[in-house]
Amino acid sequence: METKKWHEIPMGGLVIEAGNAEQYKTGNWRTELPVIDLEKCTNCMLCWIYCPEGTITVEEGKVTGVDTVQCKGCGICAVECPTKVIEMVKDSGNLSEGNLSENE
Amino acid sequence: MSKMIMSKPMALNGDEAITEAWKQINPDVVASYPITPQTIIVEKFSEFVHDGLVETEFIAAESEHSAMSACIGAAAAGGRAMTATASQGFALMWEMLFIASSMRLPIVMAVANRALSGPINIHCDHSDSMGGRDSGWIQLYSENVQEAYDNVFQAVRIGEDKRVRLPVMVCLDGFTTSHGVERVEIFDDSIRNFVGEYHIDHSLLDVDNPVTYGAMNLQNYYFEQKRQQIEAMNNSRPVIKEVGKAFEEISGRKYDFLEAYNMDNAEVALVVIGSTAGTVKALLDEEKDSRLGLLKMRTFRPFPAEELIQHLRGCKAVAILDRAGSYGGVGGPVYSEVRSALYDETEKPHIVSYIYGLGGRDTTKKMIKSVYTDLDSIAKSKDTPTPIRYLGVRGD
Amino acid sequence: MTRLVRLKEIAGSEELFTSGHRLCTGCAEATIVRQILHAAENPVVVANATGCLEVASTIYPYSAWKVPWIHSAFENAAATMSGVESAYNALKRKGKIDRKIDFIAFAGDGGTYDIGLQSLSGALERGHRMLYVCLDNEAYMNTGIQRSSATPLGAWTTTTPVGEKIKGKSEYKKDLTDIIVAHGVPYVAQASPSHFMDLMNKVQKALRVEGPSFLNIFAPCPRGWRSEAEISIQLSRIAVETNYWPLFEIVNGTWKINLKPRQKPIEEYLKPQKRFSHLFKPENKWMLEDIQHTVDKRWEKLLKKIDNQ
Numbered sequence: 001m002e003t004k005k006w007h008e009i010p011m012g013g014l015v016i017e018a019g020n021a022e023q024y025k026t027g028n029w030r031t032e033l034p035v036i037d038l039e040k041c042t043n044c045m046l047c048w049i050y051c052p053e054g055t056i057t058v059e060e061g062k063v064t065g066v067d068t069v070q071c072k073g074c075g076i077c078a079v080e081c082p083t084k085v086i087e088m089v090k091d092s093g094n095l096s097e098g099n100l101s102e103n104e
Numbered sequence: 105m106s107k108m109i110m111s112k113p114m115a116l117n118g119d120e121a122i123t124e125a126w127k128q129i130n131p132d133v134v135a136s137y138p139i140t141p142q143t144i145i146v147e148k149f150s151e152f153v154h155d156g157l158v159e160t161e162f163i164a165a166e167s168e169h170s171a172m173s174a175c176i177g178a179a180a181a182g183g184r185a186m187t188a189t190a191s192q193g194f195a196l197m198w199e200m201l202f203i204a205s206s207m208r209l210p211i212v213m214a215v216a217n218r219a220l221s222g223p224i225n226i227h228c229d230h231s232d233s234m235g236g237r238d239s240g241w242i243q244l245y246s247e248n249v250q251e252a253y254d255n256v257f258q259a260v261r262i263g264e265d266k267r268v269r270l271p272v273m274v275c276l277d278g279f280t281t282s283h284g285v286e287r288v289e290i291f292d293d294s295i296r297n298f299v300g301e302y303h304i305d306h307s308l309l310d311v312d313n314p315v316t317y318g319a320m321n322l323q324n325y326y327f328e329q330k331r332q333q334i335e336a337m338n339n340s341r342p343v344i345k346e347v348g349k350a351f352e353e354i355s356g357r358k359y360d361f362l363e364a365y366n367m368d369n370a371e372v373a374l375v376v377i378g379s380t381a382g383t384v385k386a387l388l389d390e391e392k393d394s395r396l397g398l399l400k401m402r403t404f405r406p407f408p409a410e411e412l413i414q415h416l417r418g419c420k421a422v423a424i425l426d427r428a429g430s431y432g433g434v435g436g437p438v439y440s441e442v443r444s445a446l447y448d449e450t451e452k453p454h455i456v457s458y459i460y461g462l463g464g465r466d467t468t469k470k471m472i473k474s475v476y477t478d479l480d481s482i483a484k485s486k487d488t489p490t491p492i493r494y495l496g497v498r499g500d
Numbered sequence: 501m502t503r504l505v506r507l508k509e510i511a512g513s514e515e516l517f518t519s520g521h522r523l524c525t526g527c528a529e530a531t532i533v534r535q536i537l538h539a540a541e542n543p544v545v546v547a548n549a550t551g552c553l554e555v556a557s558t559i560y561p562y563s564a565w566k567v568p569w570i571h572s573a574f575e576n577a578a579a580t581m582s583g584v585e586s587a588y589n590a591l592k593r594k595g596k597i598d599r600k601i602d603f604i605a606f607a608g609d610g611g612t613y614d615i616g617l618q619s620l621s622g623a624l625e626r627g628h629r630m631l632y633v634c635l636d637n638e639a640y641m642n643t644g645i646q647r648s649s650a651t652p653l654g655a656w657t658t659t660t661p662v663g664e665k666i667k668g669k670s671e672y673k674k675d676l677t678d679i680i681v682a683h684g685v686p687y688v689a690q691a692s693p694s695h696f697m698d699l700m701n702k703v704q705k706a707l708r709v710e711g712p713s714f715l716n717i718f719a720p721c722p723r724g725w726r727s728e729a730e731i732s733i734q735l736s737r738i739a740v741e742t743n744y745w746p747l748f749e750i751v752n753g754t755w756k757i758n759l760k761p762r763q764k765p766i767e768e769y770l771k772p773q774k775r776f777s778h779l780f781k782p783e784n785k786w787m788l789e790d791i792q793h794t795v796d797k798r799w800e801k802l803l804k805k806i807d808n809q
Contacts, residue, residue: 003325005328007335009325009328009332012206012332013206013207013319015316015558015563016315018315018565018567019314019518019563019566020520020561021518021519021520021557021563022518022519022520022564024520024522025520026521026522029525043508045511048512049531049535050531050693050733051531051534052525052526052530052531054515054517054519055519057512059512061508061512067519074525074526074729074732075728076526076531076729076732079730079731132587132591133587135583159590159593160590163582163586164626165579166618166625167618167619167622169576169619170579170582170618170619170622173573173576173580173582173619174579176570176583177570177579177583177586178587179587181545181587181591182596183583183587183590185583200576308568308570309568309587310568311545311599316558316563316565317570317572318570319558319561319571320554320555320558320559320560321560322559324560325560325561
């Protein structure tokens with residue numbers, strides 16, 4: 001995000017763009033990445049409700065994967081999955097689909 | 105060109121007058137905690153609430169810190185919020201004063217100036233509000249009950265102005281003005297049009313456009329946010345003048361940063377804040393000496409440096425009376441700011457600081473007379489021995 | 501009659517607490533906030549006390565909140581929210597607002613058990629319509645893991661270190677939920693992110709109250725507890741299963757236990773946390789026994805409360 005001058009920012013320190021934290025990439029925090037076996041997944045949604053980041057992607061009632069730009073690799077999803085279809089794999093950033101360059 | 109608003113005289117003390125103003129403004133939220141000598145404000149306003157004379161949500165906060173916190177929440181939610189305090193209550197909410205102004209919330213607070221502990225003392229001096237002079241609040245000081253009443257309406261207009269958006273404190277001397285009954289012109293209820301409606305650009309209750317108030321702001325943007333705040337305080341200068349003029353149109357009473365009394369040909373003058381200015385006026389009316397003048401300061405924040413310089417131009421010697429100390433500072437707070445304002449002037453009067461009236465110590469016409477006598481000798485000798493003096497303390 | 505939250509209905513719905521926040525990897529507070537916002541039925545306004553959640557979610561110019569949100573200071577989430585709620589009432593009465601909006605205040609154990617207790621108590625007594633959520637991770641985590649009155653006996657923190665003379669915290673954990681119940685507010689409950697259905701139903705119940713409600717939610721902290729990030733939810737589960745953090749609610753003064761687990765020994769809860777590792781030395785066995793005893797006594801007291809109703 002480009003840095004603005006004092007008269008270019010909203011008054012009173014307000015953040016007006018709600019939820020713009022999504023633009024801040026936290027995927028480069030992780031050392032492991034969850035890999036979900038989508039064929040064996042029962043779509044119980046436990047990984048989704050337990051994830052601290054909300055990075056389990058769900059479409060039309062089905063788990064479709066993990067937001068690799070944001071996932072911090074905590075491993076909670078893998079531990080909580082009742083059918084053990086999530087594996088934590090070592091990740092040096094090569095497995096991400098999005099751009100994991102440094103945040104400005 | 106606005107017309108004068110009808111008014112009728114009432115006998116009220118300062119606290120009651122503040123409450124009358126609140127009643128007429130009918131704020132959305134009042135969050136307050138009682139403290140001497142402001143208690144009449146919360147008590148009287150509670151009567152209005154319980155009689156259904158106002159629509160205000162009254163929060164009987166369990167502390168002043170919570171009172172100011174609630175005002176902040178209310179103002180950020182698009183409500184017009186007011187409170188009142190003094191002394192220790194002011195000190196307790198101190199942290200929140202800075203936060204209110206940094207969030208640019210136009211809260212209006214009445215401060216019944218009372219000495220700060222320790223030792224504990226319930227009487228008037230200005231140590232409480234002077235302690236908050238860098239909190240980012242606009243400070244208006246009232247000489248008497250009429251001014252306290254008038255200042256509340258102006259405070260709302262000034263603070264809520266889009267160019268300003270800062271909280272404003274209306275100060276009145278504890279007991280002397282807060283409890284002293286005086287004849288006050290009270291407007292009819294159409295005065296409400298003078299303050300209009302409170303508009304906020306970003307409200308917490310606008311759930312369709314969520315915003316974040318009070319984000320943590322680190323090295324990358326803190327300075328910019330504060331710089332904005334400084335600018336807002338600077339912007340308040342023309343606004344204070346404009347609102348003063350607008351108020352004069354509806355009331356016939358003049359309001360500016362300063363009030364010059366008998367200053368036209370004054371050679372020696374006093375700079376005073378608050379009710380003691382009234383004592384000085386009484387003395388000057390008796391003396392009928394055009395060499396003696398009074399410059400009453402109504403606005404301390406923003407500090408009216410330019411106007412001050414203009415008014416003091418012809419003077420040879422000026423005494424700045426401070427009803428608060430600044431331990432380790434050069435004289436009292438008003439003195440050091442006046443001194444700083446005059447620094448660049450090639451022609452400037454001799455100035456001397458008088459700390460007076462601490463803890464409610466009475467200041468008589470006789471004592472004021474002695475200050476003028478001192479100023480006369482300073483003007484004559486063109487010398488200022490002992491620039492820091494004390495008025496009314498035994499031993500000095 | 502409360503409508504049960506159905507996971508499949510809400511899964512994949514918009515995240516009102518977005519990713520990109522900077523809470524630690526494996527922080528249970530983040531999970532809890534997501535669960536709460538997914539459970540909320542009406543639009544909400546959030547007031548947040550200073551702490552991990554507040555700091556990590558709103559580092560200017562970013563904010564992870566897609567709901568209106570205000571932070572003012574540390575000890576006053578409840579007082580700030582009181583002002584917002586009062587302004588809502590005033591503006592609604594004047595016809596300027598017509599929709600139902602709910603109010604949720606978040607604070608940690610620091611901002612609730614300790615420095616925030618007064619303003620919380622005041623807000624509860626005045627009866628403001630708000631849900632106050634305490635995220636209890638048992639220490640002042642944001643400033644670097646210093647003890648709070650929520651820190652349990654024996655726990656290592658930076659201000660209750662395990663030294664030669666004194667080993668960890670010497671005082672017991674304050675029973676805050678009891679204090680809140682004593683205020684006589686319509687709804688009080690304890691919850692855990694592991695039991696999300698129970699948590700989310702409690703959120704909905706609380707938000708339907710026309711007055712104050714309080715949820716004390718257990719929030720494991722891998723950084724402060726020295727536990728593995730991946731077991732944060734599992735730890736909160738074991739806390740429930742050992743009766744360390746029972747799940748119960750008090751509805752208009754009537755106590756109800758939501759879950760009576762087949763109690764596991766407290767060691768199962770303590771072992772995965774290095775902040776308790778000194779308890780497993782033979783010379784400190786008495787502390788382990790004391791902790792088990794305290795947990796049992798509190799559970800008995802809870803059962804008695806139900807029986808005596």
